[in-house]
Amino acid sequence: MDLFFQTLLNGLLQSGIYALVASGLALAVGVVGIVNFAHGEFLMIGAFLAWGLSSYLGVDPLLSLPLAAVAVFAVGALTYRVSIRHVLLAPELNQMLLTFGLGILLQNLALMLLGGNTRTVTTSYQGSSLSLGELSVGGPKAVAFGLAVAILAGLYGVLYRTNLGRQMRAVAQNRRGSQLIGINVDRVYLIAFGVACALAAVAGVLVAVLLFASPTVGLVFALKAFAIIVMAGLGNLTGVLWASVVLGVSEALVQTYVPGGGGWSDAVFFLLIFATLVFRSFRGAR
Amino acid sequence: MKKMLLTGVLLALSGAGAVKVGVLLPLSGPSSVSGQAARNGYLLALDEINKAGGVLGKPLELEIADDGSAPAKAVPEFVKLVTVDKVDFMAGGVSSATSIAISGPAKQYNTFMAWIGAAAVPVEDAFADHKYFFHYHPWSYYNFEAILSYFKTLKTQRKAKNIAIAYEDGPFGSAGINDTIAAFKKAGFNVVMSEKFKTGSGNFGPIISKAKAAKPDIFYWVGYDTDALPLATEIKQQNLKVGLVYGTPPSWPVGFEKNPLSENMAGLSLWLPSSPQAESRKFVAAYRKKFGNVTEEYFAPLAYVNLKTLAAAINKAGSTDKDKVAAALAETNTPTPFGPLTFSRSNKTQYQGFKAGNWLHFQFQGDSRVPVYPIKFAQKPMVWNK
Numbered sequence: 001m002d003l004f005f006q007t008l009l010n011g012l013l014q015s016g017i018y019a020l021v022a023s024g025l026a027l028a029v030g031v032v033g034i035v036n037f038a039h040g041e042f043l044m045i046g047a048f049l050a051w052g053l054s055s056y057l058g059v060d061p062l063l064s065l066p067l068a069a070v071a072v073f074a075v076g077a078l079t080y081r082v083s084i085r086h087v088l089l090a091p092e093l094n095q096m097l098l099t100f101g102l103g104i105l106l107q108n109l110a111l112m113l114l115g116g117n118t119r120t121v122t123t124s125y126q127g128s129s130l131s132l133g134e135l136s137v138g139g140p141k142a143v144a145f146g147l148a149v150a151i152l153a154g155l156y157g158v159l160y161r162t163n164l165g166r167q168m169r170a171v172a173q174n175r176r177g178s179q180l181i182g183i184n185v186d187r188v189y190l191i192a193f194g195v196a197c198a199l200a201a202v203a204g205v206l207v208a209v210l211l212f213a214s215p216t217v218g219l220v221f222a223l224k225a226f227a228i229i230v231m232a233g234l235g236n237l238t239g240v241l242w243a244s245v246v247l248g249v250s251e252a253l254v255q256t257y258v259p260g261g262g263g264w265s266d267a268v269f270f271l272l273i274f275a276t277l278v279f280r281s282f283r284g285a286r
Numbered sequence: 287m288k289k290m291l292l293t294g295v296l297l298a299l300s301g302a303g304a305v306k307v308g309v310l311l312p313l314s315g316p317s318s319v320s321g322q323a324a325r326n327g328y329l330l331a332l333d334e335i336n337k338a339g340g341v342l343g344k345p346l347e348l349e350i351a352d353d354g355s356a357p358a359k360a361v362p363e364f365v366k367l368v369t370v371d372k373v374d375f376m377a378g379g380v381s382s383a384t385s386i387a388i389s390g391p392a393k394q395y396n397t398f399m400a401w402i403g404a405a406a407v408p409v410e411d412a413f414a415d416h417k418y419f420f421h422y423h424p425w426s427y428y429n430f431e432a433i434l435s436y437f438k439t440l441k442t443q444r445k446a447k448n449i450a451i452a453y454e455d456g457p458f459g460s461a462g463i464n465d466t467i468a469a470f471k472k473a474g475f476n477v478v479m480s481e482k483f484k485t486g487s488g489n490f491g492p493i494i495s496k497a498k499a500a501k502p503d504i505f506y507w508v509g510y511d512t513d514a515l516p517l518a519t520e521i522k523q524q525n526l527k528v529g530l531v532y533g534t535p536p537s538w539p540v541g542f543e544k545n546p547l548s549e550n551m552a553g554l555s556l557w558l559p560s561s562p563q564a565e566s567r568k569f570v571a572a573y574r575k576k577f578g579n580v581t582e583e584y585f586a587p588l589a590y591v592n593l594k595t596l597a598a599a600i601n602k603a604g605s606t607d608k609d610k611v612a613a614a615l616a617e618t619n620t621p622t623p624f625g626p627l628t629f630s631r632s633n634k635t636q637y638q639g640f641k642a643g644n645w646l647h648f649q650f651q652g653d654s655r656v657p658v659y660p661i662k663f664a665q666k667p668m669v670w671n672k
Contacts, residue, residue, distance in 0.1 A: 003499050006524075010491030055541075116318030116352075120515045122545040127522030138491075138523035211488040211516050212539060215314055220486060255481075255492035262493060263455035263482035 002134040007256040008249060009135055015241075015248030016145025017206060021221045022228035022240045023152055024199030029234050031172045031192035034084060034095050038103035039225060040218025042197040044110060045072055046204025047213035054121040054208075061121055061209050062143070068205050069198040076197025080190050088189070103218075110215035119213045126209060144206045151199060152241055159237065168192055227269035231276045247272060304340075304347045305606055307596065308373030310364055310388070312380050315355025316485050316510040317403075319537035320380045320585040324402060325350060327589030328377070330576050335593065341600045348593075349373055355380075357387030364388040368395045374606045375400060377592055380536060380585065382406035382457040389413055398608045400596045400615070402588045403536065405429060406461040414634040418612055422592055422639040425632055426462055429534065429554060430469065432645035436659050437504065438473055444670050446529055450479040450502035452493050452509070452517075458536075459485075459508040478502050485509050488516040494524045503529045503672065511539045518547040529672040537583045548650040550669045555646050556584040556624050558655055560665065566623035582655055587623040595620060595627065612637075 021043060028036045049068040053059035059067075083102065087095045128139035159165035170178045171188045179185050200218075207217060228247055232239030251268050254261040309328055312321035328348060335346050349371045353360035360381075367373050368391065375398045379385050385404035389412035392399055398418040405426040413419040424432075440446040449470055453459035460482065467477050478500035481493050490513075497505055505528045507517060514535060521531060532552045542548045559570050559580045569587050574580050599615035600606060616637055619628050624644050632638035647659040649668055658668040 003495055006495040006498075007492055010495060014489055014491060111314050115322055116312070116314035117322055118319055118511050118539045120539045120541060120545060122541075126515075126519050126545070127547050129523035129525070131525075136524045138520070140519075141523075207488075210519065212512055214318070214512070216486075220488075251489065252492045255483075255489070256496060260482050262452075262484065265487065265489065266484050 003256065006135050007252045009137065011249030011252030012245060013138060013141035013145055013248075014252065015244040016141060016148045017203065017210065017221070018224050018228055018248055019148035019152065019241050019244035020144060020203035020206065021200065022225040022232075022244060023148065023155060023237065024196040024203070025222075025225045026229045026232065026234075026237050026240050027155065027192055027199065028196035029229055030237065031168045032080075032084070032088070032189050032196075033172070034088070034099065034193075035092075035226075036193075036196065037096060037099040037222070038079075038106060039196070039200050040220075040222030041103045041106035041110075042072055042076060042200035042218070043204035043207060043221055044106070044213070044215060044218040045075065046201030047208040047217055048110065048114060048119070048204075049201065050205040050208040051119045051121050051213040054123075055119070061123060061205050065202055065205050068201040072201030072204075073194040073198035077190050077194035079197070080193040084193060085186065085189065107215050107218075114215070116215060119208075121208050121213075123209060140206065140209050144203075144210070147202070147206070148244070149241065151202070152237060155237055164188070164191065224269055227273050230273050304344045305342060305375075305600060306347045306349060306371065306373040307593065308364075308367035308371060308376045309348055309350045309378040310353050310360065310367065310376065310384075311350065311378045312355035312384070313350075313352035315353075316512050317355040317381045317536060319511045319540060320403065320583060321352075321355075323537065323581050323583035323586040324378065324380060324589035326573070326577055326581065327586035327591075328593050330573055330586075331590045331593035331597075333576065334572070335597045341597050342605070346593075346597055350378075353381070353384045355384065357384050360384035361387050361391060365391050365395075368397055374398070375596060375600075375611070377402070377596060378589070379403050382409050382461070385409045386412050386457060389416075392416065392419075396608075398611065400592055402585065402592045406457040408457050408461050410632065410634045417636065418608055419635055420612075420615055420629065420637040420639070421632070421635055422588060422627075424556075424640050424642060424644065425638070427465075427633070428640075428642040429645065430462075430466055431642040432647070433506075433532070433534070433554065434469060434473060435642075436647050437470075437475070439659065440504065440530065440670075441474065444503070444529055444672070446475075446503040448476045448478045448500070448502045449504045449506055450481075450497040450500050450528075451477060452479075452481050452483055452490075452497070452505070452507040454485040454509040454513070455482040456485065458510075463508075483509065483513070486512045488513075490517050490520040491524075494520045494526055497528075498524055498526050501527075505531045507531070507533045509533070509535055511535045511537045511542075514539050514542055514551075515545065515547065518545075518551060522547055527672070529670045530668075537585065543582075543650050543653050543655060550649055550651065550671060552647060552649040552658070552668070553655075555582075555648055555655065556640060556644050557587050558582060558584075558646060558648060558657060560657070561623060561646075561663075563621070563623060563625065565621045569623045584624075591622045591624070591627060 046068045050061040053064040129136045228243040231243035251265045351363040377400045379401040380403035382404045400420045602614040603610035629637040648655040656666045657663045
């Protein structure tokens with residue numbers, strides 16, 4: 001019985017990281033209307049920032065969270081200005097090609113500048129955990145989960161309680177109409193895209209603590225984030241947490257209870273995407 | 287000085303028609319730590335070879351390509367090196383998956399392969415009938431022979447009985463896993479868990495929970511450097527009580543020894559910078575002079591030995607004729623940082639370099655890798671955590 005509850009707990013904690021990565025992607029899709037295939041690379045920048053600040057300046061990765069968020073917000077905003085804004089009215093395929101190419105560019109830039117080595121950070125709390133009877137709750141993953149809940153709640157609050165949030169929702173619903181009533185659509189897009197990238201960087205900092213920093217670290221999480229936003233419904237922020245929990249717990253259950261399940265865990269998210277799409281189309285047809 | 291200058295001028299003048307060696311390495315992706323270490327080993331060897339007069343009176347040239355640790359990238363890179371860059375010989379190779387993928391084109395173009403990595407048996411199967419395949423790294427059954435010998439000692443000395451196995455689901459971890467389990471059982475161990483995982487996923491919570499329930503004496507994992515820290519983190523967080531955590535990644539993450547979570551984790555290496563052999567000391571000094579630091583990854587000296595012996599064989603053969611070079615390389619008998627290198631048959635291939643006797647077992651103790659077995663090489667006693 002302990003194994004079952006520990007498995008649920010493992011899945012729940014893992015879902016925190018997934019939710020953190022997916023929240024930024026959901027924002028970019030929901031507000032800007034662009035599927036950012038370079039989202040994992042912005043996560044990678046956050047991971048390398050945490051590693052660099054920790055290795056060379058001794059800054060604790062948790063303290064580097066705000067710095068990484070601000071820095072990557074700036075990179076995201078610049079990326080929007082230089083490239084994204086020019087394809088907003090282009091066919092979706094062109095948008096995808098642009099962000100996909102951007103991802104490859106960032107990955108290879110990291111490779112050229114930093115090499116392909118796996119870099120790890122060392123903190124005093126990496127192995128920390130809280131015991132609940134026979135169950136244990138890993139410290140950094142619990143922080144990641146708490147942060148994901150806080151960020152999603154914060155985003156929800158911004159979207160539904162602030163003027164900027166109202167503008168974002170208006171722009172997401174009707175770009176032309178928003179322009180007609182005087183909303184600076186370009187500014188709203190820039191902020192939304194920058195915040196989405198900043199959220200990826202926050203996830204990247206935690207990934208550096210939990211796993212490692214490397215030019216390709218973003219890929220694994222970006223794929224899972226795509227699965228989550230598909231499950232949640234494109235642009236649906238409130239659904240991100242639940243979809244992350246479904247993915248995390250499903251993976252954990254498969255890993256623990258299916259023979260050879262560790263090798264199947266990557267198939268779980270494809271299966272969930274498939275099931276979600278079939279369910280949605282079935283419901284839509286009724 | 288004059289001799290060196292003259293050699294340099296002659297090499298420069300004879301630059302056209304230089305002997306070209308293609309090097310395919312994982313400079314990015316899951317095997318990149320090994321690939322980066324190997325690249326430094328090749329560059330160091332290249333310097334020494336060309337300073338000593340090159341090969342066949344011409345400078346040796348390297349064409350280094352990144353296979354990205356991915357078969358889909360390795361195949362076009364390999365084909366480009368062989369057909370567009372027209373290299374005379376191919377060297378490198380770390381990942382088993384990429385090596386299997388290029389076995390087809392290697393046979394199609396009858397490429398000369400001086401290969402440093404790719405330990406999985408399917409690679410041996412793939413190159414079994416290839417007459418120009420020289421494999422320097424021990425095959426996985428040699429690795430396992432060394433591991434089993436060590437574990438048998440732990441069984442006698444520490445009463446280790448139960449083994450939990452976690453292995454990555456690619457060819458490196460999965461090929462031969464059934465034979466591994468059977469061999470452990472035959473040696474009198476109980477295999478209380480054997481679980482696959484996706485390398486680089488970092489999601490080890492469920493595996494460690496299962497291991498905890500299985501109460502092993504030894505936790506044995508086969509994966510890559512990207513798995514080391516998340517695994518160590520999860521072991522600590524879930525307080526997995528185990529005598530020894532033993533891993534066999536081809537390389538460990540850079541700076542892993544500085545992380546307290548690495549303490550007492552054990553592994554396998556063909557070489558450590560502290561190895562006392564004269565060739566090892568020479569290599570360490572030369573490496574430090576060129577790069578300003580010392581690596582602990584054995585793929586650096588392995589690549590160094592690989593290129594030096596290949597160059598020596600080309601010089602001995604007096605031409606780049608593949609048959610002549612193969613005959614010369616087959617006769618290699620030279621001291622290396624790992625001990626003497628000679629080639630002999632493996633189970634399926636004709637030219638196998640290092641074997642089980644070359645492996646060292648080390649444990650991370652106080653910021654460094656300390657050899658703990660075989661006893662004659664041990665610098666400190668092994669820490670058993672039960």
